[in-house]
Amino acid sequence: MIDLKLIRENPELVRAAARDKRLNCDVDALLAVDARRRALESEFDALRHRQKQAGEKIAKASKEDRAALTAEMAEVKARVASLETELEAVAAELHGHMLLMPQIPDAAAPRGASSADNVEVRRVGTTRARADFGPTFRDHVDLAAHLDIVDFERGVKIAGTRNYVLKGAGAALHEAVLRLAWDVMSERRVNSPDGARELAFTPLTVPVLVKDRLMEGTGFFPLHRDEVYLCERDGQSLVGTSEVPVTGFHMDEAPPESELPRLYFARSTCFRREAGAAGKDTRGLYRIHFFDKIEQVVVCRADAAESAHWHAEIIANAERVLQRLELPYRVVECCTGDMGQGKVRMFDIETWMPSRDAYSETHSASRFHDFQARRLNLRYRDSAGKMQYCHTLNNTVIASPRILIPILELNQETDGSVRIPTALRPYMAGLERIAPR
RNA sequence: GGAGAGAUGGCAGAGCGGUUGAUUGCGCCGGUCUUGAAAACCGGUUACCCGCAAGGGUACGUGGGUUCGAAUCCCACUCUCUCCGCCA
Numbered sequence: 222m223i224d225l226k227l228i229r230e231n232p233e234l235v236r237a238a239a240r241d242k243r244l245n246c247d248v249d250a251l252l253a254v255d256a257r258r259r260a261l262e263s264e265f266d267a268l269r270h271r272q273k274q275a276g277e278k279i280a281k282a283s284k285e286d287r288a289a290l291t292a293e294m295a296e297v298k299a300r301v302a303s304l305e306t307e308l309e310a311v312a313a314e315l316h317g318h319m320l321l322m323p324q325i326p327d328a329a330a331p332r333g334a335s336s337a338d339n340v341e342v343r344r345v346g347t348t349r350a351r352a353d354f355g356p357t358f359r360d361h362v363d364l365a366a367h368l369d370i371v372d373f374e375r376g377v378k379i380a381g382t383r384n385y386v387l388k389g390a391g392a393a394l395h396e397a398v399l400r401l402a403w404d405v406m407s408e409r410r411v412n413s414p415d416g417a418r419e420l421a422f423t424p425l426t427v428p429v430l431v432k433d434r435l436m437e438g439t440g441f442f443p444l445h446r447d448e449v450y451l452c453e454r455d456g457q458s459l460v461g462t463s464e465v466p467v468t469g470f471h472m473d474e475a476p477p478e479s480e481l482p483r484l485y486f487a488r489s490t491c492f493r494r495e496a497g498a499a500g501k502d503t504r505g506l507y508r509i510h511f512f513d514k515i516e517q518v519v520v521c522r523a524d525a526a527e528s529a530h531w532h533a534e535i536i537a538n539a540e541r542v543l544q545r546l547e548l549p550y551r552v553v554e555c556c557t558g559d560m561g562q563g564k565v566r567m568f569d570i571e572t573w574m575p576s577r578d579a580y581s582e583t584h585s586a587s588r589f590h591d592f593q594a595r596r597l598n599l600r601y602r603d604s605a606g607k608m609q610y611c612h613t614l615n616n617t618v619i620a621s622p623r624i625l626i627p628i629l630e631l632n633q634e635t636d637g638s639v640r641i642p643t644a645l646r647p648y649m650a651g652l653e654r655i656a657p658r
Numbered sequence: 659g660g661a662g663a664g665a666u667g668g669c670a671g672a673g674c675g676g677u678u679g680a681u682u683g684c685g686c687c688g689g690u691c692u693u694g695a696a697a698a699c700c701g702g703u704u705a706c707c708c709g710c711a712a713g714g715g716u717a718c719g720u721g722g723g724u725u726c727g728a729a730u731c732c733c734a735c736u737c738u739c740u741c742c743g744c745c746a
Binding site: 262272273274275295297475608 | 687707
């Protein structure tokens with residue numbers, strides 16, 4: 222959500238943002254509905270005022286006067302009721318429009334139509350092309366079969382397409398990656414922007430089935446409703462990321478500024494319908510209906526510089542994990558056409574995957590300014606005592622099993638065994654290599 | 659799942675049909691006093707919407723109903739607490 226006043230005063234800015242982001246929204250219709258709402262509201266307010274004053278008079282009136290006033294007010298009552306109904310409908314219409322309005326992207330964000338226009342920021346580590354592995358190269362699916370660590374067939378048997386079961390060392394590897402990432406986040410200490418305090422990230426365990434209000438509040442509804450598993454009879458949905466419950470954690474709250482920033486991370490299973498991706502990435506562990514992810518979320522003051530500071534910090538956290546895993550990656554900045562409705566700036570981390578002969582998305586770091594905070598009614602009281610909407614940010618720490626693709630493929634030996642990265646061994650009882658049984 | 663109790667401002671806690679957006683206490687902010695602090699005293703202290711302002715409106719868990727008028731009465735739902743049952 223963006224500020225309605227901003228739309229009223231700078232409609233062209235919003236239209237430009239929608240163009241840059243390739244979004245459909247109707248600013249003119251919104252402004253027309255807004256004007257209508259305000260007119261109805263004025264009329265309603267005046268009528269209610271009259272009603273209240275009459276109420277006082279009736280209380281003190283004589284018997285005869287009372288009868289006359291009561292009869293007169295009965296008419297007003299009918300008009301108030303119909304106005305109220307109308308107002309409700311108009312407010313709902315306005316809200317519907319508001320939910321489609323884009324956050325204004327940062328001036329520094331690259332303009333572009335699609336991911337093809339994203340801009341590489343930096344590369345870390347050495348890549349190795351598929352061909353460099355020679356004739357014995359196996360992609361992660363072949364390696365998994367060879368090592369008997371993923372059962373795709375039975376995953377599909379019990380849960381349908383895009384499902385899988387990690388097995389034995391595969392399940393252990395998955396768990397090890399998540400535990401390493403968890404420990405990296407637990408140990409992380411960062412300075413507050415003013416340098417006065419040392420802060421830690423607080424781990425949370427959160428519900429993965431949440432109220433639809435949070436899906437709307439974090440920006441997944443209404444535009445991405447198709448991608449979500451709905452539990453409609455309960456008004457709840459399965460989350461595609463713990464960003465949803467963690468960002469929503471403080472909704473409807475307004476703590477004093479001194480309690481910000483809030484730094485969190487949480488692990489959750491993530492559920493995605495992958496609607497609209499039919500036939501795409503059907504092989505292997507890349508695009509699947511469920512996975513586990515550790516996500517980091519920052520809620521901070523409404524300050525663009527501070528938001529930018531935390532954005533860099535949470536990207537650094539993810540990079541730290543990738544470096545511990547000895548994986549080559551690059552950071553790209555997403556262009557306006559690729560970044561989605563709510564974001565101001567967005568960076569993806571893409572990890573090198575030999576089977577794809579390309580860097581592929583494994584992380585996504587977004588900065589929303591007050592977009593989510595407005596929808597979630599997530600505020601704070603600033604030092605002057607004024608209510609402000611917070612800024613929110615989030616980034617992947619690690620998502621598995623997608624990250625197992627580069628781990629397996631890059632660490633394979635010619636005999637089809639896989640070397641386990643050193644940092645993971647403590648989480649796998651010291652195991653150094655996964656070999657066929 | 660069964661039985662009971664409850665949901666009011668940052669917290670505690672009144673109000674049970676009519677100048678109550680809400681007595682009061684605590685907390686918080688400002689002031690007086692003081693070398694300073696405490697205490698005491700005085701004043702202020704919900705959010706949102708419309709409006710340049712004056713001012714007006716909305717909100718007492720949520721939704722509906724009764725009424726000229728509802729925090730107050732009625733119905734449904736949600737949530738919390740206590741007890742019982744079941745269960746990880």
